[in-house]
Amino acid sequence: MYPCDFINSKNNIAVYLWGRGVIAIGFAFQSILADIFSYFTTIIDKPFEAGDFIIIKDLRGVVDHIGIKTTISSWRKA
Known part of the structure; x- marks a missing residue:
């Protein structure tokens, strides 16, 4: 299978939606991971x-x- 064969396949919409979902989940986890990182930084550094x-x-x-x-x-x- 070549990349150009995939463009015309029926899975095109599913792959598009999957990609957008992964990006949305990534942005959501970015904030959560930042909060967890700052918590551990506060606990370890103990300012x-x-x-x-x-x-x-x-x-x-x-x-x-x-x-x-x-x-x-x-x-x-x-």
């Missing part, structure tokens, strides 16, 4: 841990929880 008091510009707060997608903290203006 802060739960219970730490942190100051960012005029905000002060305590880190309550570090999760995969979120870091929960309590903030107050200085």
